[in-house]
Amino acid sequence: MPPSVLMVAEKPSIALSIARFLSSGRMSSRRSYLEVHEFDGRFRGLDVRYKITSVIGHVLSIDFPPKYQNWDTTDPFELFGALTIKSEANPKAHVCKHLQQEARGCDYLVLWLDCDREGENICFEVMESAVPVMRKGSGQQVFRAKFSAISEKDILTAMNSLGEPNKNEALAVDARQEIDLKVGVAFTRFQTRYFQGKYGNLDSSVISYGPCQTPTLGFCVERHLRITTFVPExxxxxxxxxxxxxxxxxxxxxxxxxxxxxxxxxxxxxxxxxxxxxxxxxxxxxxxxxRPSGLNTVDMLKVASSALGMGPHHAMQIAERLYIQGYISYPRTESTAYSASFDVQGALSLHRKHPIWGDYVASLMAAGPHTPKSGVDAGDHPPITPMLSATESELGGGDAWRLFEYVTRHFLGSVSPDCKxxxxxxxxxxxxxxxxxxxxxxxxxGFTAVMPxxxxxxxxxxxxxxxxxxxxxxxxxxxxxTTAPDYLTESELITLMEKHGIGTDASIPVHINNICERNYAQVQSGRRVVPTALGITLVRGYQTIDIDLCLPDIRRFIEQQITLIAKGQMHYTRVVQHALQEFSAKFNYFVAQIERMDALFEAQFSPLADSGKPLSKCGKCSRYMKYIAMRPSRLYCASCEEVHHLPQNGAIKLYTELTCPLDNFELVIFSLAGPDGKSYPLCPYCYNHPPFEGAEVIFGGVGSGKDGGKGTGKGSRGMPCSICPHPTCRHSMIQQGVCSCPECDGTLVLDPISAPKWRLDCNKCNCLVYLPHNAHRISVSKDHCDDCGSALLEVNFNKNATPLTGGATLHKACVLCDELLHSLVEVKHGKAFFKRSGRGRSGRGRGRGRQSRGRGRGRVDPRMSFRDF
DNA sequence: GCAAGGTC
Structure with a gap:
C-alpha cells in the first residue's frame, strides 16, 4: 500500500474545491460522517494516496466541568479560577470519530484550515483527534498549508510550500475562549440571580453579560441617552x-x-x-x-437592512441558502478585493442572457474588461459574487430573489466604469x-446604470x-x-461594531439578535434599534458602577492581550491570568456596588412580591405562592422569599389542588401551546430539587450535567412528575408510564389532561400517541403485559361507540400487544412504533435505547398508525 | 438558563 496523506479543510465545500484542484478533477468521493475525496498523487517525492475531508468549523468548545454547572451551589466568583474542559462542539456530527477513522494509519497530515487565528486553533483540534492514530514515522508528519484564496494557483502554491501550524496563534484563541467564557458566565449568572430574585417584570429569560453583546447594547443606549438629553436650539x-x-x-x-x-x-x-x-x-x-469595490459580508448586511429591510440574521440565512444552492459564492468574507486570478469575463458571461440585466452585461463585455476597484483582500474568501444566473421565478421571488439581485447588481457595478x-x-x-x-x-x-x-x-x-x-x-x-438624532439604524450599528472590532462578520448578526432576544432592545420601524427599559437600565447601571463594562474598549483589551500571545511576545498562561485577575477585580467591585445599579432597577421594575397572581400553595408555609408569567415564568413564595423555577414557553395552571406526597407543595400542570402540545404535572419543589438520588443524573436535573457539563438539552432542566421515580405517588412516571418511547429513550406517560382526546406523551421528546377517541375515560392500570412488560391501559369506551362485542365498555389491554387497542391508536411526530420485548416502563429498564433505528431522518406521515409500520 | 467563535 502506498503511503497515505490525510488533508483536512474547515468546511466541506473547501475540501471539495481543494480536491478538484489537486487531482485535476480525477478523484473519487465517498460519504462517511462527512465527505471524503480520494486520489493518487505525489507528495515529497513519494507516490501517495491522498484523502481530503473537512471538519465543520470548530471541533471542540470550551465549558466548565459539571460541578460548576449548578447555579445554586456555585459562587460565580469561583468561575474565574475554575478549570475548564473542552468537549466536542457538536456531538451529533461525530467529527472526532470521523477524523480518527480517516486518520488511522495515515503517514502524513496536511491542515487546510482557513488561514486566520480561528483556523490555526482548529488545526490543533484536528491534530488532537488525528495524530494519535496516525502511523508513527520519522521526520515531520504534520503540515500546514497557507493559502490566500481558493483558486487553483493559490492551492498549488500552498501545496508546494507547506509549513507547520502556528501554536502561538492557536493559543491566542484558547485564551480568548477562556476569558470570554469566564467573564461572560460569571457576570451573567450573578446579575441574573440578583435581579431575577428581586423583580418580577424584567421579561428576560436571563440577564446576560458579554464582552461583545454588552458593548453592542451600549451603542444603542448611548444613542438613546443622546436623544433624551437633546436640547433643540x-x-x-x-x-x-x-x-x-x-x-x-x-x-x-x-x-x-x-x-x-x-x-x-x-x-x-x-x-x-x-x-x-x-x-x-x-x-x-x-x-x-x-464604482463599488467587491461586496463583503458586513456591507451586504448593511444594505440588506437599510435598503431591503431584511435583518442581518435573516439576511445571513437567505445568503447561506443561496450559497448552498450554488447561486452565490461563500457569504462570509471580509474581502472587498477580487484576487488577481478572479475570472471577471467568465463571471460576467453567465449573465449575458439574463432577461433583466443581460443587455447591460453584453454591452459591458463588448466594451472590454474593467478592472474592479481595489479593496481589501483579507485572504479568507473572495468577495460575494453571483455564481449562476437566475430569474425571480427560479428563486421563488421574495427575499432570496431580492438579495440575489442585489449581489448580482453589486458585482456588475464593481466591474463597470465609474459614473462621470x-x-x-x-x-x-x-x-x-x-x-x-x-x-x-x-x-x-457608468455603474449607476445597473445600480440605479x-x-x-x-x-x-x-x-x-x-x-x-x-x-x-x-x-x-x-x-x-436643531433636531435630536434618531435611534441607530441596524446598518449604523453594524458600522459601529465593525469599527470597534465587536464581533466578526459571522457573529455580528448573532450579537444583534442576542440583545433583541434578551429583551434589551427591539428593532422598530425603519430597522432602528431601540433599547428597552431593561437595556437602558442595565447600561446606565454599568455606567454608574464601572463604565468599562459596557464600552467597546473591553473587547479591544482582550484582543490586544491575546495578540501578544499570537505574536509570541507573552506566555499564554501569564496573559490569561493577568486578564482574569483584571476582570475578577472588576467583578468583585461590581458585586460590591450592585446596589447602585439596583437603585435604577427599583425605579423601573416591580418587586417580586408585587408581581404575579396567587396560584398554588407552598409546601413549607402553606401560603399561596405567586405565579409570575413574565419571562422567565416562575413561582414566588413571598413569606419564604423563595423563587421556584418552572419549565418555560408554555402555560402553567393549578392541578386541581393535588399535592406532592414528598413535600406537600401543590402540584401545577404545564402545557405546551397548541393542540399537539404535551402536558405534564410537576411539583414546584421537586422540579428544582430532584428528591431522588440519581434522578437528576439520569434526567439532567437543574444545573447538573452528566455529559460533559452540557446538561441534557432543552426541557430537561428540572424533574417534573412525568420522570419522577416515586414508587407510589399516583402522578409519578412509575404510576403513569406505559411503555418506552418509539422515538427516543424516554417513556410514554398518560397525559393527565388530554381528555377527551386521550393520549400518551413522551416524557423526553415530542412524540405523542393518540389513544382511541371514543373513550370517555382511560387510565393506567397497575398490571403489566405478560409479553412486553408495558403497563396495561384501562379503557372505558363510550356506550354508543364501543368497538367491543356485545356493547361492552370496559377494556383492559396492552397498547402494543392487544390487536384491538393497537389498531385504534396513532403516533404523531413519531415515525416508528414497534413492539419491544422485555422493556416495559420504568422500574424495569425504562426505555434504554432502541433496538433498531433507521439511519435516515426523512419525514414520515406523522399520522401513520403504528400498526401500519 | 450563561460567552464568543467556527459552520450546517
Missing amino acids: PFWIVQPHISKGGHQLLLEWERNRLFDREVALMFQKMVTDTKSVQVTDVSKKEDRKH YTRTKVSFAAGGEKFSVSGRAVISP WLAVADESLPTFSVGETISLSEVELYQGR
Whole structure:
C-alpha cells in the first residue's frame, strides 16, 4: 500500500474545491460522517494516496466541568479560577470519530484550515483527534498549508510550500475562549440571580453579560441617552432667492447657519439692501462617483437592512441558502478585493442572457474588461459574487430573489466604469456675504446604470457669466431648530461594531439578535434599534458602577492581550491570568456596588412580591405562592422569599389542588401551546430539587450535567412528575408510564389532561400517541403485559361507540400487544412504533435505547398508525 | 438558563 496523506479543510465545500484542484478533477468521493475525496498523487517525492475531508468549523468548545454547572451551589466568583474542559462542539456530527477513522494509519497530515487565528486553533483540534492514530514515522508528519484564496494557483502554491501550524496563534484563541467564557458566565449568572430574585417584570429569560453583546447594547443606549438629553436650539439662515432663465434658485450661504438671531438679521438687512447679487466665479469640473469595490459580508448586511429591510440574521440565512444552492459564492468574507486570478469575463458571461440585466452585461463585455476597484483582500474568501444566473421565478421571488439581485447588481457595478458627471459651481457676492449654487450634469452613468438607486441626479443650472448682476427677488431669513438624532439604524450599528472590532462578520448578526432576544432592545420601524427599559437600565447601571463594562474598549483589551500571545511576545498562561485577575477585580467591585445599579432597577421594575397572581400553595408555609408569567415564568413564595423555577414557553395552571406526597407543595400542570402540545404535572419543589438520588443524573436535573457539563438539552432542566421515580405517588412516571418511547429513550406517560382526546406523551421528546377517541375515560392500570412488560391501559369506551362485542365498555389491554387497542391508536411526530420485548416502563429498564433505528431522518406521515409500520 | 467563535 502506498503511503497515505490525510488533508483536512474547515468546511466541506473547501475540501471539495481543494480536491478538484489537486487531482485535476480525477478523484473519487465517498460519504462517511462527512465527505471524503480520494486520489493518487505525489507528495515529497513519494507516490501517495491522498484523502481530503473537512471538519465543520470548530471541533471542540470550551465549558466548565459539571460541578460548576449548578447555579445554586456555585459562587460565580469561583468561575474565574475554575478549570475548564473542552468537549466536542457538536456531538451529533461525530467529527472526532470521523477524523480518527480517516486518520488511522495515515503517514502524513496536511491542515487546510482557513488561514486566520480561528483556523490555526482548529488545526490543533484536528491534530488532537488525528495524530494519535496516525502511523508513527520519522521526520515531520504534520503540515500546514497557507493559502490566500481558493483558486487553483493559490492551492498549488500552498501545496508546494507547506509549513507547520502556528501554536502561538492557536493559543491566542484558547485564551480568548477562556476569558470570554469566564467573564461572560460569571457576570451573567450573578446579575441574573440578583435581579431575577428581586423583580418580577424584567421579561428576560436571563440577564446576560458579554464582552461583545454588552458593548453592542451600549451603542444603542448611548444613542438613546443622546436623544433624551437633546436640547433643540434655534438657528437662522439667510436665503436669497433669484430667478434666471426660467429657474427659481435658492442660494446657499457660505456661513451655512447662525445661532444668533440679531446677527443673522443684520446680515439679512445687508444683503437685502444691495438688492442684487453679483456672480464672482463660475467653475466647471468633471467629477466621478466611484464604482463599488467587491461586496463583503458586513456591507451586504448593511444594505440588506437599510435598503431591503431584511435583518442581518435573516439576511445571513437567505445568503447561506443561496450559497448552498450554488447561486452565490461563500457569504462570509471580509474581502472587498477580487484576487488577481478572479475570472471577471467568465463571471460576467453567465449573465449575458439574463432577461433583466443581460443587455447591460453584453454591452459591458463588448466594451472590454474593467478592472474592479481595489479593496481589501483579507485572504479568507473572495468577495460575494453571483455564481449562476437566475430569474425571480427560479428563486421563488421574495427575499432570496431580492438579495440575489442585489449581489448580482453589486458585482456588475464593481466591474463597470465609474459614473462621470460635470459639476458646476457658481459663486455670488451680495452685501459682503458669499453665496453659491451648484448644478450637475451626468456625462456617462457608468455603474449607476445597473445600480440605479446610486444614480447622480441631473441638476441643471442656467448659464451665468462672471461679473453679471442679478436682482434679488427676495431675501428670506429661514428659522430652523436643531433636531435630536434618531435611534441607530441596524446598518449604523453594524458600522459601529465593525469599527470597534465587536464581533466578526459571522457573529455580528448573532450579537444583534442576542440583545433583541434578551429583551434589551427591539428593532422598530425603519430597522432602528431601540433599547428597552431593561437595556437602558442595565447600561446606565454599568455606567454608574464601572463604565468599562459596557464600552467597546473591553473587547479591544482582550484582543490586544491575546495578540501578544499570537505574536509570541507573552506566555499564554501569564496573559490569561493577568486578564482574569483584571476582570475578577472588576467583578468583585461590581458585586460590591450592585446596589447602585439596583437603585435604577427599583425605579423601573416591580418587586417580586408585587408581581404575579396567587396560584398554588407552598409546601413549607402553606401560603399561596405567586405565579409570575413574565419571562422567565416562575413561582414566588413571598413569606419564604423563595423563587421556584418552572419549565418555560408554555402555560402553567393549578392541578386541581393535588399535592406532592414528598413535600406537600401543590402540584401545577404545564402545557405546551397548541393542540399537539404535551402536558405534564410537576411539583414546584421537586422540579428544582430532584428528591431522588440519581434522578437528576439520569434526567439532567437543574444545573447538573452528566455529559460533559452540557446538561441534557432543552426541557430537561428540572424533574417534573412525568420522570419522577416515586414508587407510589399516583402522578409519578412509575404510576403513569406505559411503555418506552418509539422515538427516543424516554417513556410514554398518560397525559393527565388530554381528555377527551386521550393520549400518551413522551416524557423526553415530542412524540405523542393518540389513544382511541371514543373513550370517555382511560387510565393506567397497575398490571403489566405478560409479553412486553408495558403497563396495561384501562379503557372505558363510550356506550354508543364501543368497538367491543356485545356493547361492552370496559377494556383492559396492552397498547402494543392487544390487536384491538393497537389498531385504534396513532403516533404523531413519531415515525416508528414497534413492539419491544422485555422493556416495559420504568422500574424495569425504562426505555434504554432502541433496538433498531433507521439511519435516515426523512419525514414520515406523522399520522401513520403504528400498526401500519 | 450563561460567552464568543467556527459552520450546517
